[in-house]
Amino acid sequence: MRKVDRRKKRLSLHTGLVILSAIFCTGVQAQTAGVNPFPPTPDPDRIVLNVTQDPSTSIAVNWRTCDTVREGFLEIMPVSSDPRAVAKALREQAKSEAFQFQNIAATYHSVTLAGLTPKTLYMYRVGQGAHWSEWFHTKTAGTVGDKLSFIYLGDVQSGIKTLWPRVIRAAYAKMPGANLMLYAGDIVNRGNNDNEWGELFYGGSFIHSSIPGMHSPGNHEYARTGDTLSAFWRPQFTLPENGPEGLKETCYFTDVQGMRFISINSYRVEESDEDLRKQKLWVDSLLRNNPNQWTAVVFHHPFYSIRPTRDNARMRSTFKPLFDKYKVDIVLQGHDHAYARGMHKIQGATKDEKSGTVYILSVSGPKMSSTLQGNWMDVSASYTQLFQLVTVQGNTLGYKSYTAAGELYDSFDLVKQKGKPNKLVEKKPNNK
Amino acid sequence: MHSQSYMMYTKNNPAIFLKLIACIMMLMAAQVRSQQFNPYPPAPYPDRIVLNVTQDPSTSLAVNWRTHDSITAGSAEIMIVVSNPTNATKANGIKAKTETVTHDGIVANYHSAVFAGLQPNTLYMYRVGQGNYWSEWFHVRTAGKPGDKLSFIYLGDVQQGMRTFWPRVIREAYVKMPDAKLILYAGDIVNRGRNDHEWGELFYGGGFIHSTIPGMMSPGNHEHADNAAGINEITSLWRPQFTLPENGPEGLEETCYYSDVQGVRFISLNSQAIWFGGGGMQKQTEWLENILTNNPNRWTCVVFHHPVYSVKANRDNENLREKFQPIFNKYKVDLVLQGHDHAYGRGMQKIPMPRTKDTSPTMYVVSMSGSKMYANDQPAWADKSGGYLQLYQLITVDGNTLSYRSYTATGELFDAFDLAKRKGKNNLVKNLK
Numbered sequence: 001m002r003k004v005d006r007r008k009k010r011l012s013l014h015t016g017l018v019i020l021s022a023i024f025c026t027g028v029q030a031q032t033a034g035v036n037p038f039p040p041t042p043d044p045d046r047i048v049l050n051v052t053q054d055p056s057t058s059i060a061v062n063w064r065t066c067d068t069v070r071e072g073f074l075e076i077m078p079v080s081s082d083p084r085a086v087a088k089a090l091r092e093q094a095k096s097e098a099f100q101f102q103n104i105a106a107t108y109h110s111v112t113l114a115g116l117t118p119k120t121l122y123m124y125r126v127g128q129g130a131h132w133s134e135w136f137h138t139k140t141a142g143t144v145g146d147k148l149s150f151i152y153l154g155d156v157q158s159g160i161k162t163l164w165p166r167v168i169r170a171a172y173a174k175m176p177g178a179n180l181m182l183y184a185g186d187i188v189n190r191g192n193n194d195n196e197w198g199e200l201f202y203g204g205s206f207i208h209s210s211i212p213g214m215h216s217p218g219n220h221e222y223a224r225t226g227d228t229l230s231a232f233w234r235p236q237f238t239l240p241e242n243g244p245e246g247l248k249e250t251c252y253f254t255d256v257q258g259m260r261f262i263s264i265n266s267y268r269v270e271e272s273d274e275d276l277r278k279q280k281l282w283v284d285s286l287l288r289n290n291p292n293q294w295t296a297v298v299f300h301h302p303f304y305s306i307r308p309t310r311d312n313a314r315m316r317s318t319f320k321p322l323f324d325k326y327k328v329d330i331v332l333q334g335h336d337h338a339y340a341r342g343m344h345k346i347q348g349a350t351k352d353e354k355s356g357t358v359y360i361l362s363v364s365g366p367k368m369s370s371t372l373q374g375n376w377m378d379v380s381a382s383y384t385q386l387f388q389l390v391t392v393q394g395n396t397l398g399y400k401s402y403t404a405a406g407e408l409y410d411s412f413d414l415v416k417q418k419g420k421p422n423k424l425v426e427k428k429p430n431n432k
Numbered sequence: 433m434h435s436q437s438y439m440m441y442t443k444n445n446p447a448i449f450l451k452l453i454a455c456i457m458m459l460m461a462a463q464v465r466s467q468q469f470n471p472y473p474p475a476p477y478p479d480r481i482v483l484n485v486t487q488d489p490s491t492s493l494a495v496n497w498r499t500h501d502s503i504t505a506g507s508a509e510i511m512i513v514v515s516n517p518t519n520a521t522k523a524n525g526i527k528a529k530t531e532t533v534t535h536d537g538i539v540a541n542y543h544s545a546v547f548a549g550l551q552p553n554t555l556y557m558y559r560v561g562q563g564n565y566w567s568e569w570f571h572v573r574t575a576g577k578p579g580d581k582l583s584f585i586y587l588g589d590v591q592q593g594m595r596t597f598w599p600r601v602i603r604e605a606y607v608k609m610p611d612a613k614l615i616l617y618a619g620d621i622v623n624r625g626r627n628d629h630e631w632g633e634l635f636y637g638g639g640f641i642h643s644t645i646p647g648m649m650s651p652g653n654h655e656h657a658d659n660a661a662g663i664n665e666i667t668s669l670w671r672p673q674f675t676l677p678e679n680g681p682e683g684l685e686e687t688c689y690y691s692d693v694q695g696v697r698f699i700s701l702n703s704q705a706i707w708f709g710g711g712g713m714q715k716q717t718e719w720l721e722n723i724l725t726n727n728p729n730r731w732t733c734v735v736f737h738h739p740v741y742s743v744k745a746n747r748d749n750e751n752l753r754e755k756f757q758p759i760f761n762k763y764k765v766d767l768v769l770q771g772h773d774h775a776y777g778r779g780m781q782k783i784p785m786p787r788t789k790d791t792s793p794t795m796y797v798v799s800m801s802g803s804k805m806y807a808n809d810q811p812a813w814a815d816k817s818g819g820y821l822q823l824y825q826l827i828t829v830d831g832n833t834l835s836y837r838s839y840t841a842t843g844e845l846f847d848a849f850d851l852a853k854r855k856g857k858n859n860l861v862k863n864l865k
Contacts, residue, residue, distance in 0.1 A: 037475060037477055041471060042469055079841070079842040080842065081821050081822050081823070081840035081841040081842045082805070082820045082821060082822075083593060083597045083803040083805065083822065084805070121842060121843070123600065125596075132596070134595050134596055134597075134598075134599040134600070134637060135596060135597055135599070136599075136600065137600050137603075137604065137842075159517060161568055162559075162566065162568055162569060163517045163520065163568075163569055164568075165568040165569070165570075165640065166557065166568065166569050166570065166571050169571075169640060169644070170571065173606075173607065173610035174610075176607035176608075202568075203568065205639045205640060206599065206603060206639055210603075366517030366518075366520075368516075368517065368518065383516040383517075383518060384515045384516060385515050385516075385517055386515070403515035404514075404515040405513040405514065405515045405571075406513075406555065407515070
């Protein structure tokens with residue numbers, strides 16, 4: 001107690017306010033401890049890296065604090081194994097925005113920093129004052145020609161804190177050097193439910209802060225009534241704002257080591273003629289002016305579904321002709337809570353041609369569909385949690401889909417051929 | 433909810449806000465300490481979920497976790513891993529041992545369970561909790577049998593920067609060796625063993641890694657403190673939060689113990705109890721002799737905190753050299769993994785074997801993983817030394833060869849050697865760096 005008294009005497013107005021803020025935060029924490037396992041606090045949480053338009057030279061990071069913390073900083077430098085070296089870290093102030101939604105009051109902070117060196121391991125931390133995150137390591141993307149690795153996950157949606165964490169952790173343990181991680185929508189079940197986002201960040205833990213995420217929204221990131229995007233989406237992610245007006249950070253692209261990754265907001269395509277038109281024009285222009293050797297498109301509602309009752313005709317009729325015309329290599333989707341991959345049985349631009357694009361839908365969380373009907377599939381699975389690891393080097397894209405238990409379930413190579421569609425080399429294990 | 437609605441209300445009412453400040457300041461005065469922000473409060477959901485080695489990790493696994501004290505029971509469920517989530521309902525549950533611990537002003541329940549009868553080298557999934565409050569499902573692979581290739585991680589002192597500089601080290605170690613069968617901690621895992629907050633930081637820093645790879649924790653001086661009677665003892669959090677093998681000498685259970693993993697005998701000594709001499713030393717020399725006499729394993733690795741050979745010029749632990757090194761020599765212990773000195777040293781070939789022309793049959797290593805750092809004093813006994821570096825060590829044992837690799841926090845290879853077993857002779861050392 002003596003210590004406390006002495007400290008009290010020293011309190012200036014400023015430190016008084018700082019302590020007061022901490023107590024407000026603590027108060028919130030104490031009041032909600034029984035109900036909210038993920039309350040915002042003075043310490044940064046939900047620290048997430050995102051892809052930028054050019055992840056070889058720039059980094060985007062977001063985090064959250066309680067609302068009494070009103071500013072934040074990113075500190076970053078190339079890694080050093082001597083802790084004293086961090087005195088030399090670069091400091092960049094965050095954009096900090098007050099966030100009030102339902103019963104959650106928080107501050108969301110974000111920094112986008114350019115001017116980094118490609119293929120370099122950096123260490124960074126975020127926070128302010130006495131409240132900083134740990135130092136994370138993250139590697140910037142390389143340049144065209146470097147071997148690219150990425151993780152692709154289908155819907156998380158349910159079991160976010162029960163059966164999903166093992167999937168993202170197994171994927172990470174198998175490919176810790178992934179340059180990015182793609183989410184094909186329905187990342188949570190109710191996009192406006194703070195607790196579910198809390199579970200997502202808990203489940204992926206420091207992986208979210210180590211590998212940049214490329215999040216594409218699904219229908220579950222939209223409110224059921226009205227067509228509003230999750231109130232959390234834009235404050236908590238910093239995705240490239242290079243998409244059509246009104247669809248920023250849901251429809252966007254990033255170029256990574258010679259591969260163009262495009263996120264389409266498929267929910268808005270299905271729901272709105274205007275948003276369909278805007279995205280069609282935008283995708284057309286992106287594919288037409290594409291200096292990359294490889295192209296992947298990620299979105300939620302699949303062109304080809306596991307059952308006729310789940311058809312997304314608007315998506316297919318809008319974008320299939322573009323994908324055929326511009327020879328998109330691979331399309332990564334979700335929505336159907338099963339696994340399917342097809343190319344050989346899918347028609348190309350004309351009746352005489354076969355599709356040169358591989359279409360995949362997958363699922364990472366435990367919500368599962370049963371019957372699979374559809375004559376487009378070359379490989380399929382139900383009642384299986386999966387993750388996908390993809391590498392691209394030179395003319396070859398290597399694709400592997402693993403079960404949650406780490407068993408190889410599906411695999412193929414796509415090989416570029418001059419003037420001809422990609423050659424798909426089956427590598428699926430014989431027992432599958 | 434009460435406090436939140438105040439916050440929203442006050443946003444539009446500056447006068448009331450000022451009065452509130454005055455009220456709260458008064459209320460605070462008596463309670464500043466208890467109101468200080470605790471980032472790691474016990475909750476209904478399990479936290480600090482940690483796997484530990486058992487005496488035989490090929491057939492059993494020990495798990496501990498913590499909850500709020502209102503959760504008075506717990507269970508642990510386990511089954512062979514399935515990718516079909518609907519099959520998770522088939523897991524077997526066992527009831528946890530639950531004890532209430534009041535420590536550092538925090539009341540919490542600590543739960544522990546030992547899964548027995550498991551199959552070797554098998555990927556399992558497990559979760560812990562009860563009612564509406566369960567952990568996620570974790571994956572863990574049981575150890576294999578002697579002859580299977582073994583991988584393990586060895587970390588020197590964490591002690592400082594548990595939540596700043598250390599997390600990157602354990603995470604880098606994990607991604608380089610996610611299939612490690614155990615993680616050895618050579619003591620001073622925190623700075624003040626009696627400080628709940630520091631353990632909170634340790635569990636935060638390692639995150640799910642603690643729940644995925646069994647830990648073999650050996651205590652250092654910083655996990656010990658004098659009690660009211662002036663007796664130096666292990667923190668009262670140690671035994672509730674870990675379930676380490678109780679196969680050591682009486683009074684030193686869970687700090688002095690051994691585990692046999694795939695043909696390697698791993699022994700933890702409580703070097704703090706040795707350092708104090710007397711009974712703690714005597715008990716451990718006798719126990720060590722006994723378990724080294726009856727050792728069916730091809731390889732033997734001993735982990736403890738205070739090094740037999742220091743890497744700092746001003747430090748020395750004579751007790752260990754005088755009482756324990758002769759035992760290591762006699763039974764040809766292969767590898768001794770230590771901490772305490774906050775610098776790096778590794779040596780065998782310059783260490784003499786008393787009364788012979790031979791050199792030490794044992795490789796000695798001192799390392800550190802946290803951010804407390806000293807300079808490299810270039811100790812004469814060491815074949816390799818270093819300072820001001822955060823490091824982690826990845827070790828594999830395959831047949832007659834033990835491969836040791838030490839990496840910096842940034843993933844660069846810093847030190848490397850192989851040991852090869854030879855009949856009737858010291859292990860052959862191949863320096864590779």
